[in-house]
Amino acid sequence: MSQEEIKNESKKPTNFIREIIDEDLKSGKHKTVHTRFPPEPNGYLHIGHAKSICLNFGLAIDYNGKCNLRFDDTNPTKEEQEYVDSIKEDVRWLGFNWEDREYYASDYFEQLYEYALKLIKKGKAYIDSLTAEQIRETRGTPTEAGKESPFRDRSVEENLDLFERMKNGEFKEGELVLRAKIDMASPNLNMRDPVMYRILHKAHHRTGNKWCIYPMYDWAHGQSDSIERITHSLCTLEFENHRPLYDWFVQELEIYPPRQIEFARLNLSYTIMSKRKLLSLVEGKYVDGWDDPRMPTISGLRRRGFTPESIRNFSERVGMAKRENTIDVSLLEFSVREDLNLKAKRVMAVLNPLKIVITNYPDDQTEDLEAVNNPEDASMGTRLVPFSKELFIDKDDFKEVPPPKFHRLSPGKEVRLRYAYIIRCDEVVKNEKSGEVIELHCTYFPDTKSGTGTSSKKAKGTIHWVSAKHAFDAEVRLYDRLFSVADPEGEEGKDFTEFLNPNSLEIQRHCKLEPSLKTAKPIEKFQFERTGYFCVDTKYSKESSPVFNRIVTLRDSWSKIEQASK
């Protein structure tokens, strides 16, 4: 999909960020919009990042501006190339194009060093010999001022000398640090002489061993924005208190001033968004890796079967504001259903097979019945589905003792087989010992064949089926919410893993699928009629042996009726 198509795919509601941009454009402060998506390559991206990606790239597209992809790689102890690669894949998959603007904060290490020299010369930065612990102790608390470091008034010459030797590797980690000289009594903790550089004798994934001093986030981010001439630097709420520092650096350096604007991060019910906790799910083997289909990671959603369009629409729908929020997962689910309803080919698949025999159907006969591929889109055509004497239907579609309003099969009752005939259940065959229903004997009404109009017979319900001898067995994985409570992090004193949903994955190994599915390829998506949307798994599928992931169920008003009657 092109960027132009993304621009037109949905009406974008206004929000406070767009209003700021509109004003800036109107007042002439800016002629174009230039944003950036600045992930740290220390983990996989999740749906919360998708909100930010859609915001930044979406704004650039809508305003005919540009959006850079910038890796905030200032901490070599946590960052790896593997993450850079996965992030690029995810952004690209979401449909966005950064063209040749792939940048790294590490590209600016030299420039940042020059900037630091400038501040030292202005007397606005100094080398501190305090230990990390001493710095913490003298920082004060939110309610009490901090104390100035005894090294705060080193001469410019000494600072310059120390800083150069620091860069040259003459000191051990933690021995020295470069600090901005601002105000140890500031009510904003970020302004109490924040650290700009620390010593880290670590190889960096891009600059190797060239540097052993690395800039802190606050010292790198705004300057990187400025270098790239970012007009609007969008970040989440927790950086609000950093904005004065962001502005201070830009002002002292007398460089191009981008404007930082903060918005509320995305929270989703029934899941967690913290990178650290997501990592612990992976490491604790609670899930099958970062791309487990239950994970809120972009790679997980992709493997589950979500489409980029659905995630973009979702991101648009959650809105943009500054107040904390928790989006209901049902909105995400709605977004995929909406998209897949239009695109997914309909097929028949029986998850819990129950055999039925059509006693009055010829033994060796097979009929190829025409089935519609998508009632929403005639251009998707039709296909032929084989019908024969022995079929499978879903166990849920038969009840020996039907509850009220049950429109499916039960003894003596009639039901339509989708695209085929109306049948009546005559006999229930049970396992003598267990009493379990193992087979149904039915008769069919030959003149009720779909599409012929030769009978006025009506059936209350329509159920799906597959022909026993034509169907093939496949594994289907049914996913449910990862957590059984809406807010797994909300319980004081309890670990979020206590709320993991024990039924978040149900593997059904002997599902019966219609033959056309045999050749389904990874990532292909289908609607199993009356059941839900499914996607061929990329990890467990084999040639001619696809494994399916349930993306989401269909809306199911029967289950509501059923629940209500309990």
Added chain:
RNA sequence: UGUCCCGUGGUGUAACUGGUUAACACGUCUGACUCUGGAUCAGAAGAGUCUAGGUUCGAGUCCUAGCGGGACAGCCA
């Protein structure tokens, strides 16, 4: 108990920048239609905008005070 930010139906976001009976989406509930209990269509319920004062002809929007929630004391981002 310092600074900053935020309080609008169950959830989320809007409200022409001070102007009618607070809108939209998801969710919920009816009903219609249907060879998917899907989709679609029609409709309903649900907030008087955290509280109390004030300014004003008029306040969700402005002011004051309170209450509630969040962020900040990494040489993480």
